[in-house]
Amino acid sequence: MTTEALLRPQSPTRAPIATARIVACYATLFGALPYLVLKVSWLTGGTIGLRDASFLDSTVMTVGNAFTAGMDAVAILLAFAFTYSWGKRLPAPLVLFPSWVGTGFLAPIALGIPFFVPDLAAPGADLPLRGWVWAVVYGGFAWQGIALLTAFTLYAKERWGHLLDGVRVPVSAGAVVAIGTGVVHVAWALGARFWGGDAASLSQAAMNAVRGLLALAAVVAVVLARGWTAAVLVWTAAAAMFSWAFWDLFVTIGTRAQVSVPHLIFAVVQLLGGAALAVTLVRAVPRRT
16 A cells, blocks of 8 residues: 555445454464365365364365365455455456355354354363364354445445345245245254254254244345345345355265255255355346446
């Protein structure tokens, strides 16, 4: 930045916004690094945080660790794109799609963090990772989820905010799928077992509850809300439906887990429904210059 730019007076609202974006950017970096270090360690043969090193001895674990490490690196790049001027010149799809997928993964974790960590890090938990790893991983996810979503919100309001004023998301097939998704996940959270539902632990029940309530909140937003409130709820719920359904399918197929056919179909329907709901949101945004 030139001396002239530094000395140029800034508006009273712009300076705090710029400061908030910088804080959110580096908070995202701070939250992402511990997870990234763990993943790089495991991919290069390290055993830090492992109770059972054989846990990593499979192709699906190697691919999964590489994929999630890459996602973490993308989150860091996005945080910088949301903060500095070069990010505004990026094509919209290059920013929106990874931001949307990241929202889908991180928002449910941030909302369910009070239940996940105490359950997974309990001293008696018979899991291949040490208790502190769960706190680092899920705590980092929640931290970077809040920081990254803050940075994205400030970026999106500046770049596209005028397009969302008064926008209304119409009822669509994606909203219908969201109703079904919400009902099924809430039922699983309450202990139902149809279609392969599993809420044997507190963390599983919490994840099902969060995913279900997010989907139902999106339906309420479609029916009753407009503007930023509707856009944020629909964006988040559609992303959660898509991202976690994709992850369910990846884990099921990669590990060749024995799941029921209805469970697989439900995951595919969720993935497609989340994508359809997101497309409906995008199409509802007016095309203004």
